[in-house]
Amino acid sequence: MKKFLVLGVLFILPLVAYLFFASGVHNFAKLPILQESVGTLENFESITKENIQFTNKITVLGFLGTDVNFKKGNAFNLNQKIYKKNYEFRDFQFVIVLPYGAEKTAKKLLDELDDLTDVSGWKFMYGTPENIKTLFDSLNTPYRLDQNLASNYVFIIDKNGNLRGRDEDIQKGENKVYGYDTSSVADLNNVMVDDIKVVLAEYRLALKKYKAERKEK
Numbered sequence: 001m002k003k004f005l006v007l008g009v010l011f012i013l014p015l016v017a018y019l020f021f022a023s024g025v026h027n028f029a030k031l032p033i034l035q036e037s038v039g040t041l042e043n044f045e046s047i048t049k050e051n052i053q054f055t056n057k058i059t060v061l062g063f064l065g066t067d068v069n070f071k072k073g074n075a076f077n078l079n080q081k082i083y084k085k086n087y088e089f090r091d092f093q094f095v096i097v098l099p100y101g102a103e104k105t106a107k108k109l110l111d112e113l114d115d116l117t118d119v120s121g122w123k124f125m126y127g128t129p130e131n132i133k134t135l136f137d138s139l140n141t142p143y144r145l146d147q148n149l150a151s152n153y154v155f156i157i158d159k160n161g162n163l164r165g166r167d168e169d170i171q172k173g174e175n176k177v178y179g180y181d182t183s184s185v186a187d188l189n190n191v192m193v194d195d196i197k198v199v200l201a202e203y204r205l206a207l208k209k210y211k212a213e214r215k216e217k
Contacts, residue, residue, distance in 0.1 A: 031198045034178055035163035039138035044125035047103055052095060052123045058199055059157040062096045063136060065150025068105040074152060074182035079113050081188040082196060087121045089200055094122045099129055099149055139163055141178035153179030156199060164199055
């Protein structure tokens with residue numbers, strides 16, 4: 001009996017603990033839509049001449065501004081905590097919006113990131129200050145771009161071009177989460193990591209359902 005009890009503790013308790021922690025609301029509920037149909041990337045261009053769009057991609061959208069070096073630490077935080085864990089997901093991309101004139105420093109940053117991981121999912125898009133402000137304002141968040149057209153916050157855009165985040169929960173004392181502070185490793189680890197998992201899991205489930213329905217036909 002003692003052997004069975006010990007075996008039960010060793011094998012059953014870890015499974016129960018895993019199921020308990022995996023059953024949180026953010027792991028099973030869909031991440032809410034906070035803003036439908038944000039602006040597009042039609043007025044921006046890539047130096048690689050790629051046709052980058054939000055449609056049919058899960059996008060992390062960021063704004064590095066004119067002084068890329070000033071936000072380099074934010075980019076490395078984002079790369080290590082979010083990108084490296086998910087870049088192999090085929091429909092996942094990072095879109096970083098910058099003003100014209102920041103191409104050289106942005107290329108240097110991309111080269112440095114490339115020393116750490118495959119950066120094919122990082123897409124740098126360039127536009128005018130007016131177009132950058134218009135895109136940022138379309139997110140309809142409480143945040144503002146700084147004087148360099150940059151923000152510490154990045155945003156999750158789904159395949160339909162909607163802004164995803166967390167709704168306010170008064171009972172739990174939680175505020176709405178529109179974006180994720182890349183200057184805070186804690187925010188990335190404790191909030192964004194989980195929310196990215198939810199969105200990716202949602203689309204994996206949808207893909208499996210689609211494939212199953214195709215087989216039935």
